[in-house]
Amino acid sequence: MTFGDKQKLILGYLKAYNSLDVEGMLRFLDEDIEFENYQGGELTHQLEGKANFEKQANEALAYFSSRNQRAVNWTEKGESLEVEIEFQALAAVDFPNGIKKGQFIQFEGKSIFEFRNSKILKIKDFS
Template identity: 40%
Template sequence: MVGEESYKIIQDYIKAYNAFDVEGMVSLLNKDIKFRNISNGEVNTETQGIQKFRELAEESIKIFSSRRQTIIDCLYVEDRVEVEIDYEGIVAIDLPNGLKVGDKIQLQGKSIFKIEQGKLSLIEDHS
């Protein structure tokens, strides 16, 4: 499924993400959801299945006091949707990488989504 319906599912996912709405995010997922975070070409986080995704999402909401993904562009490639994203977040806790409470993160990246039977089955975040 690619097109307007796919874009709506992705928009709903990002809206839930921005609102720290884990239940809203999870409601859009296939039970076997695969999630990967790729930074500088290397996978630094990977999960499979709704429960593992939920655990990761619940942990990540503790890290930011605010966060916002904004869709810049969208490209349909075969059975996937590639979305260019602007990301901004405010850190809520001191992190091992040196970021401190109140630090602002801004970056651009892309997310790749695959949708099967009306649910997200793959989310890959690239930065």
């Protein structure tokens, strides 16, 4: 896949994510999708398979009344693409870390995407 092909997949995925469109997100994912989330360098969530991803993505819809991820920088590393992300959201629930319902959340992070058969195979999120 070319850099442009990878970028189109990620931008399509992010557009669906920002629109709270789980079905749209799934269109860009390989059946064997792997997802990992790291906070402060520690693995906090991990799942495998499209069905598990769909379940988690649908559950996560309740967490934010609005959300937006924006890609601000792209770095190709071999077959993967590392993307610096700006994240903004409005919390729809109280979170265990002290964030309250209605609170505006903003942070920067990065996501590493891996690919197979013109789909996203793995997503590693770091914040």
